[in-house]
Amino acid sequence: MRTVNLIADWDPKPGFNLGAKDIEGKLTYLGSKVWRNPRIEIIEKPVPDIGPDEVLIEVKACGVCGSDVHMRQSDDKGYIYYPGLTAFPATLGHEFSGQVVKAGINARNKRTGKPFEMGEAVCSEEMVWCGNCKPCADGYPNHCENLHEIGFTIDGAYARYIRVNARYLWSLEGLR
Numbered sequence: 001m002r003t004v005n006l007i008a009d010w011d012p013k014p015g016f017n018l019g020a021k022d023i024e025g026k027l028t029y030l031g032s033k034v035w036r037n038p039r040i041e042i043i044e045k046p047v048p049d050i051g052p053d054e055v056l057i058e059v060k061a062c063g064v065c066g067s068d069v070h071m072r073q074s075d076d077k078g079y080i081y082y083p084g085l086t087a088f089p090a091t092l093g094h095e096f097s098g099q100v101v102k103a104g105i106n107a108r109n110k111r112t113g114k115p116f117e118m119g120e121a122v123c124s125e126e127m128v129w130c131g132n133c134k135p136c137a138d139g140y141p142n143h144c145e146n147l148h149e150i151g152f153t154i155d156g157a158y159a160r161y162i163r164v165n166a167r168y169l170w171s172l173e174g175l176r
Contacts (some may be wrong), residue, residue: 003091004158006127008035008080021145023087027153028174031071031086031111036078038049038088045091048155052104055116055166057124062157063095071152086152093158094126094151097172107166119171124148124164131167 009024016033030035051054071092103116113171116122128148129141135143136144145157150156150164 001045001160002042003048003155004093005041005043005089005091006038006050007041007089008038008071010034011036013079027087029085031080031097032075032083032084034078035071035080035086035088036074036107038074038080040072040092041089045159048086050102050104050107050163052098052106052116053098053165053167054075054078054104054163055169056102056121057096057098057122057162057164057169058101059093059096059157059162060121060126061095061097065095066091067094068151078092082154084152085148085149086094087154090151090153091155091157093156093162094160097121098124098162100159101161103166104132109169109171110167111171116166116169116171120171121175124150124162124170125168128154128165 012034015068019029022028044100067082071080073081100120101115107116125148129144133145148154
């Protein structure tokens with residue numbers, strides 16, 4: 001499947017020290033301090049396989065957010081504008097909806113407890129929180145110690161298909 005990917009060079013600004021959660025050459029919580037020379041490439045990737053708790057979604061709509069634009073824009077030294085959590089290369093796109101194509105054996109609608117149905121309209125949370133760390137336990141998943149973000153650190157929805165853990169999905173069927 002074709003995907004829209006952002007690629008950038010890992011080149012920390014002079015004097016910038018990596019944080020405790022940053023991964024050298026891969027992931028940072030301060031993208032604008034590390035990623036340089038961003039570029040967009042359209043590449044082929046395989047349709048993702050899913051695990052028992054995951055859902056494969058055929059993307060039907062995906063917005064272009066300012067953060068998508070800021071990850072591609074750069075300053076006069078070539079550093080991306082986006083200051084947040086990033087890991088490249090990554091397929092962009094985090095504001096999306098689509099239809100369930102396949103659901104893992106344990107993938108359930110969190111509101112009903114029922115399995116997702118093929119063709120069911122869904123959307124997803126952007127933040128992929130662990131649910132196990134103290135901030136998650138205290139009700140602050142946006143401060144998760146193991147946070148990832150769809151379209152920023154893991155592949156997003158500028159593709160035909162996306163794989164998402166069922167815990168982050170919301171059924172849109174009641175809106176039809």
